[in-house]
Amino acid sequence: MHSTGNEMMTPSVVFVLLAVLGQTSATFDTNIARGGKVIQSSLYGNAVPERAIDGNRASNLGQGSCSVTRTDFKPWWRLDLVKTYQINTVTITNRRDCCAGRINGAEIRIGNSLNDNGNGNPRCAVISSIKAGTSQTFVCNGMEGRYLNIVIPGRREYLTLCEVEVTGQALDPNIARRGNAIQSSLYENEVPERAIDGNRASNLREGSCTHTKKDLKPWWRLDLLKTYQINTVTITNRGDCCAARINGAEIRIGDSLNDNGNDNPRCAVISSMAAGTSQTFVCNGMEGRYVNIVIPGRQEFLTLCEVEVTGQALDPNIARRGNVIQSSLYGNEVPERAIDGNRASNLGQRSCSVTMKDLKPWWRLDLLKTYQINTVTITNRGDCCAGRINGAEIRIGNSLNDNGNGNPRCAVISSIKGGTSQTFVCNEMEGRYINIVIPGRREYLTLCEVEVTGQATGITAPTDINIARGGKVIQSSLYGNEVPERAIDGNRASHLGQKSCSVTKTDFKPWWRLDLLKTYQINTVTITNRGDCCAGRINGAEIRIGNSLNDNGNGNPRCAVISSMAAGTSQTFVCNGMEGRYVNIVIPGRREYLTLCEVEVTTTV
Known part of the structure; x- marks a missing residue:
């Protein structure tokens, strides 16, 4: 009888085949997608998201095995694996009966964050295309994450998935076990690794506790190898003796190795722990690569029978944690688009920031520390x-002089091919601010993505906040409906028709006043000039700061004189902590319109 090729092989046949291949035991990658939960951006008909993990690669829509969204802008599908895995591969089956090109440009994103519905997590792959009805496997090289998203950025589209299969290994939620440990000294053979062996045995003779000598300020340090947001630290104290030795120990978390890591910010102080017990300390997402336990101020033994840590790895691209601003705004191409995690490089995909055609256009990233x-x-x-x-x-440093463009230079971009990405090595230059600026000519500055890697120095920069938006405003007169509040609406749009600029009538000595409601130390005042006309009207305006209302506040001390500003640009003036409740902008000595498209005022908190 001839085989039709359709019979199922028996287990004995499988074993024989494996033996022929030199394998006497089979190891198959399990599809972990089938144990997860799914959601998608919208629902087309009955094509629910669960259909993409039903174990069926049937690829015609009528077969009832494909998930479909509506024609959304940036449609997405998300798989929640319920716990964190190291993801090896993702296999996607595309629709057969129609519309294979709809999947083109979709991205596979993996991580532990639900920011932007999970679409902000690190990217494993971009799907250039998948032939109709076929399955394609993407290798993710052990990327860590609980959530797996498939998203089509930058356009309005249907997202159809006929099957999603995922392989990987579950990670121990205790991230301490992935790290390396060191301590201030070694008592006999009680090595630091014993505190991360997964064993809470608390009697010293059981061989599961670490122990220092009787040091002044003894410490133990865990290196997690990359930066995490730390949720909890659980410590198990010695049980057979000496429970009070742990009293007063501190848990410190951060990225600095100053004082062996003991200078990092403090999560908690251990007041006391009963012998042999475990206590959990909540650290509320503190960021750090290093977790130290240190007993400050006395000579003591430090004994730890187990240290367990939970948390989520941070995206190594530190740009995504920052705030951005640019010299001006072209249309709706806001500066945030350059740190959205998406390298899409066509302007219509809505992932690029663009300035107007400024003289010396710039874009600045504030990393906050x-x-x-x-x-x-x-x-x-x-x-x-x-x-x-x-x-x-590319300029990097801690100064806001010249809007940050005066900081030391990392690199000059001679050229970058259209749609490509180029990496510049900055050799550990230190700074809170990263500027990209085109000096010496009038130009558009377009950035489709800026990615930054680096290590926090342990120096937490004070945070500057825009306090203007919480204030009250008044001006010398009102031109049309261009009310003074428009200058603190958070919008730098600089064309009068965009309804985001305040304007006075053509007054003699026109002025605009911001009442901050209480006295602040003012660091900077940033002004955005009108872009569609009449840029020279601002020339000679003065910024005045103080607590007096004499002459409507225009008699307060002067921070700066605005000599000139290019149309539609923003310029920052440094006021060096001048104190005042009132910030005035006034044009003295002539009859003029005063137009302000945005006023931003910072103080340090």
Whole structure:
């Protein structure tokens, strides 16, 4: 009888085949997707998201095995694996009966964050195309995550998935076990690794506790190898003796090795622990690569029978944790688009920031604290105008002089091919601010993605906040409906028709006043000038700061004189902590319109 090729092989046949291949035991990658929970951006008909993990690769929509969203802008599908895995592969089966090209450009994102519905997690792969009805496997090299998203960025589209299969290994939620341990000294053979062996045995003779000598300020340090947001630290105390030795120990978390890591910010102080017990300390997402336990101020033995840590790995691209601003705004191409995690490089995909055609256009990233910067990667526009980036400079430092453009230079961008990404090595230059600026000519600055890697120095920079938006405003007169509140609406749009600029009538000595409601130390005042006309009207305006209302506040001490500003640009004036409740902008000595498209005022908190 001839085989039709359709019979199922018996287990004995499988064993024989494996033996022929030199394998006497089979190891198959399990599809972990089937144990998860799914959701998607919207629902088309009855094509529910669960259909993509039903174990069936049937790829015609009528077979009832494909999930489909509506034609959403940026449609997405998310798989919750319920716990964190190291993801090896993701296999996607595309629709057969129609519309295979709809999947083109979709991204696979993996991580532990639900920011942007999980679409902000690190990227495993971009799907250039999958043939109709076929399955394609993408290798993710052990990326860690609980959530797996498939998302089509930058356009309105249906997202159809006929099957998603995932392989990987579950991670121990105790991230301490992935790290390396060291301590201030070694008592006999009680090595630091014993505190992360997964064993809470608390009698010293059981061989599961670490122990220092009787040091002044003894310490134990866990290196997690990368930066995490730490949720909890659980410590098990010695049980057979000496429970009070742990009293007063501190848990410190951060990225600095100053004082062996003991200088990092403190999560908790251990007041006391009963012998042989475990106690959990909540650290509320403190960021750090290092977790130290240290007993400050006395000579003591430090004994730890187990240290367990929970938390989520942070995206190594530190740009995504920062705030951004740029010299001006072209249309709706806001500066945040350059740190959205998406390298899409065609302007229509809505993932690029663009300034107007400024003289010396710039874009600035505020990392909120000081880092040693290793690399800066820039993705250039792909659909047009690649040469516009030529000559741009990357500047890194802690100063806001010249809007940050005066900081030391990491690199000059000679050129970047259209749609490509180029990495610049900055050799651990230190700074809170990263500027990209095109000096010396009038140009558009377009950035489709900026990615930054580096290590926090342990120096937490004070945070500057824009306090203008909480204030009250008044001006010398009102032109049309251009009310003074428009200058603190958070919008730098600079064309009068965009309804975001305040304007006075043509007054003699026109003025605008911000009442901050209480006295502040003012660091900076940033002003955005009108872009569609009449840029020179601002020339000679003065910024005045103080607590007096004499002359409507215009008699207060002067921070700066605005000599000139290019149309539609923003300029920052440093006021060095001048104190005042009132911030006035006034044009003395002539009859003029005063137009302000945005006023931002910072103080340090």
